Amino acid sequence: MTETSARQDWIDGISVMLPLIPGVLPFGMIAGVAASEAGLDAWAGIGQSMIVFAGASQIAALQLIADAAPALVVILTGLVINLRFAMYGASLAPHFERRSVWMRALIAHLMTDQSYALSVTRFNMRPEMSKAARLRFYMGNASLMWVVWAAATAAGYFLGNSIPPDWSMDFFVPLSFIALLVPSIRETPMAAAALTGGVVVALAWTLPFNMGLFAAAVCGVAAGYLADRHFSQHRKEPN
Amino acid sequence: MDAATIWLCIFAIGAGTFALRFSFIELAGRMALPESMTRALRFLPPAVLSAIIVPAVLRHGPASDLYFGIDNPRLAAAAVAALIAWLTKSVVATLAAGMASLWLIGWIVN
Numbered sequence: 001m002t003e004t005s006a007r008q009d010w011i012d013g014i015s016v017m018l019p020l021i022p023g024v025l026p027f028g029m030i031a032g033v034a035a036s037e038a039g040l041d042a043w044a045g046i047g048q049s050m051i052v053f054a055g056a057s058q059i060a061a062l063q064l065i066a067d068a069a070p071a072l073v074v075i076l077t078g079l080v081i082n083l084r085f086a087m088y089g090a091s092l093a094p095h096f097e098r099r100s101v102w103m104r105a106l107i108a109h110l111m112t113d114q115s116y117a118l119s120v121t122r123f124n125m126r127p128e129m130s131k132a133a134r135l136r137f138y139m140g141n142a143s144l145m146w147v148v149w150a151a152a153t154a155a156g157y158f159l160g161n162s163i164p165p166d167w168s169m170d171f172f173v174p175l176s177f178i179a180l181l182v183p184s185i186r187e188t189p190m191a192a193a194a195l196t197g198g199v200v201v202a203l204a205w206t207l208p209f210n211m212g213l214f215a216a217a218v219c220g221v222a223a224g225y226l227a228d229r230h231f232s233q234h235r236k237e238p239n
Numbered sequence: 240m241d242a243a244t245i246w247l248c249i250f251a252i253g254a255g256t257f258a259l260r261f262s263f264i265e266l267a268g269r270m271a272l273p274e275s276m277t278r279a280l281r282f283l284p285p286a287v288l289s290a291i292i293v294p295a296v297l298r299h300g301p302a303s304d305l306y307f308g309i310d311n312p313r314l315a316a317a318a319v320a321a322l323i324a325w326l327t328k329s330v331v332a333t334l335a336a337g338m339a340s341l342w343l344i345g346w347i348v349n
Contacts, residue, residue: 019330044245051253061252065240071248078252084287085260091280093267104268108261113291120284168341171313172334174295175320179333181288182324190285197286198293205294205305213290220286225279 009133013140016118017148019179023172024114024145025152026163027055032156034062042157049153053109053146056210057081080209084217088116095123095134103135110142112149114176121180188231193224292317312348316340 028049035045040062052058061078088111096107119138123129129137155162163169185191197220204212240248266272296317297305308314320337327333 016330019334022334039240040245041242044242044249048249048253051249052256053253054256057252057256061248065245065248068240071240071244071251074248075251075255078248079255079259082256082259085256086262087280087283087287089260090263090267090272090276091283093264093272094277096264097268099268101265101268104264105257105261108264109257111260113287117284117288124281124284166345168338168345170295171316171338171341174292174313174317175334175337176330177288177292177295178317178320178337179324179330181285181292182321182333183328184288185285189282193282194285194289197289201290201293202297202305212294213287216290217283217287220290221279221282224282224286225275228278228282 006132006136009136010140013137013142014144016122016137017114017141017144020114020118020145020172020176021148022169023176024148025155026161026169027059027173028149028152029156029159029161029163031055031058031062032153032158033161034059034066035153036157036160038062038066040065042154045157046150046154049150050146052078053112053149054082054085055149060209077209080211083214084113084210085111087217087221091120092116092138095119095131096138097131099135107135107138107142110139110146112142112145115142115145117177117180121184124184189224189227192227193220196220196223312341312344315344 031049032045035048035058040048048058048062052061057078060081061074064074064077089108092107092111096104099107115138118141119134122137123134181194185194197216200219201212201216204215206212207215263272294305296313297307297311316337319340320333323329323336324333
């Protein structure tokens, strides 16, 4: 492994995250505004983004703090929203075997929807990537995400939400995920998983604590798995 | 809420979230995950991506209802973006097509 290709993995990781930043900025700023409105000082307002590092969970917890909810309710709400990260961890784990416990802890802490989606779709498209290259690619995109998230929260805390809503910057989020999803669907079970995930989230989106997203992930995985088994049985039949 | 309780909440959510993120990475570092589980988890990315996309396309703000109408400008812009993603496999082209469509539709409608 030469030094130039190692550097290239980092650059690749950082550059795949760049187009996602316009979608991340407004959410980080909302988290900063919510922190200031909930009465957090600047250390806590920006510190939460570095320590918790999970947008939907932070914003929900801050709204509860602003509503003077009991601490236990704030904590449990913040946690339930992040249940999906356990699934992401199981999905990422085979790519990061045999790392030191500190490296695995760092990989875990930097995990987000964006880094998970960017990394796993890249690893699936390029199975020839070495384990070392996968780690550098992940670290490149995930650490950039962490820096951008903290900076966006700080900007929101001190400056307020200064991006005009007319620009629809938040639309960058679904668009960047469409750009990852569509080319990754190369077989029917993948399409079944995506379709089921989309339908379930639309039916279940009124559930509290982001449970609609979690339910959609579980049902989508089940649908993909069953479709995969169904098709592999069909493939075996002619023999 | 006083500062100490706020920090308690931040550290408790931070520690619990870390435990969720770390659990399977740590477990898989110690033992092989069952093969059926790794097979099933291949379908997590499409399921989760789709589940993040759908509500973000069907509503305007965090508080608003899902809107399935064909005249939802986000739905049309997302359809254009999906087509471009399928044709080009390019993230930048998909973002450009989707944002341009959304802004264009907004400009025509107003």
